[in-house]
Amino acid sequence: MTKIAIIGYGNLGKALERIAYASDDLNVAGIFTRRDPKQMTSPFGTAFFKQDDIFDMAQDIDVACICTGSANDVTALGVRLAAVVNTVDSFDTHAKMSDYFAAMDKAATNANKLSIIGAGWDPGLFSLMRALFEGVLPNGGSHTFWGRGVSQGHSEAIRRIEGVLDARQYTVPKAEALRIAREGVATLSDRDKHFRECYVVAADGADRDRIRKSIVEMPNYFAPYDTSVTFIDAEQMRVEHSAMPHAGFVLCTGSVNGNTSRLEFSLKLDSNPDFTAAVMAAYTRANARLASKGECGVRTVLDIPVSALFDGRAEIIRFI
């Protein structure tokens, strides 16, 4: 059994808890929260602790799974955690990944711990596909499209704006860009390819113009895209925007010796947090396995051989 700590108890943390209880190899040692542990309940009876209690309990944890909101929480907490325990996260701000990688590598290497960062689907599985496709078709150039679906990271980023009570962001691929990309000849900007559709519940009396401006000008998250912001009430949010579907694909068209090859990976998810948690669970297993062999430092999904998701040769050979 791999003893995991779940840090943060939002959609992602709850999904990971449920996956762990349904598995026969992941044991949830505790949930660590910024909220008052005494006020928290779990359908599985998991023990709750204050977030910083993890630093006292680290020696009893195999892997800490960081499930807090992405934009502000993960990086600062991640670097502190990597110094005391093996970690897995699905940090999803592409533009900050290089800096986060360097900081985590230093912390984890010094502590002789192993950290896997960006273990979701993008970054994560999509990153793996982009690299694999371009590794095999060096002249190909890959394109990534997301949606239509809810981005947890972008929704959370909006929720952190003062005066916002709730938010949901849908990423929508543009049909014409998709058609061009499939022909394999395109240079497409982020703005060409996707539209960002935001639904926001504002607090009574909040300055809606300020909220709208904070969203559309937010670096990395919204500034590079065309974005719409629609204010709705809490009831409309509950009725129309409770599900968290997502979808997307990575495609690469390249020439080898003058002959065309087309590669495409796609996913379609009824629940984005459940699938992201499933990816984290898979790489949590890999983390425990590799850490037990003495590996340390930081890794992305690209650095982890797929065989590390499984125990032993017999389990792997059936795929070959």
Add this chain to the structure above:
Amino acid sequence: MTKIAIIGYGNLGKALERIAYASDDLNVAGIFTRRDPKQMTSPFGTAFFKQDDIFDMAQDIDVACICTGSANDVTALGVRLAAVVNTVDSFDTHAKMSDYFAAMDKAATNANKLSIIGAGWDPGLFSLMRALFEGVLPNGGSHTFWGRGVSQGHSEAIRRIEGVLDARQYTVPKAEALRIAREGVATLSDRDKHFRECYVVAADGADRDRIRKSIVEMPNYFAPYDTSVTFIDAEQMRVEHSAMPHAGFVLCTGSVNGNTSRLEFSLKLDSNPDFTAAVMAAYTRANARLASKGECGVRTVLDIPVSALFDGRAEIIRFI
């Protein structure tokens, strides 16, 4: 520069040679052939040697790329080569992979060399997808479909039958099976999923009934499938069956916490040997990189982190 030896100069060897000459990091030190080297010419002026000359020249080669026909050649030659030089092959008989893996592991480990086996698209990229998909969706179960396209391994297996001058085998997915598999609830046999269509040029006076029987009863290659055998003449083969397209996909539909996730990888190739050679080139780079760090023994594509296809962190981080 990585100095490679190309063993075998059929479609695959020729494709790999051309890829190497178009690259800035793969240098073809020589082509090693069972035919008479003096009779061989290359459009790039590459030097030809007798196949067994590789054993004397191994110390000057970084990676030997085994491009001989699959069914009989690769395994025996592979084990001999793994004892003297790093190797990459695209051996494609799934049923024999486990034994081949064990034999290569012993040879390569004893020699402190690194061998990557099954580095094509199936086994190869498709194996990687099956494992990745089931690692993330343990209750999913993946399905693989091939075609419509020419299988090099199966065509070569037919050509080795006495009395066969040339052969082309098309793998054809069955539409109803595909529909069922996409619903994610199927248990489908090999025979349910694909049809194997064979076109054969027989020598004058050859026993066609014997040839037909040798094909449809061939273990691993044809026995588990419905197979048609059509005899044609050499001119019809040249006109109608010269191209070697292929296609296929791996799909996996699974539930996470009661919500459905659908993953799918597909490829569509104008030239199967060119793409297979491109996969071998990518894993040849990985081999040279990992061997130079002291790794030895046998690896499949599942054991190689995708980051090993690239040089250094800066080149990798752009995919994340």
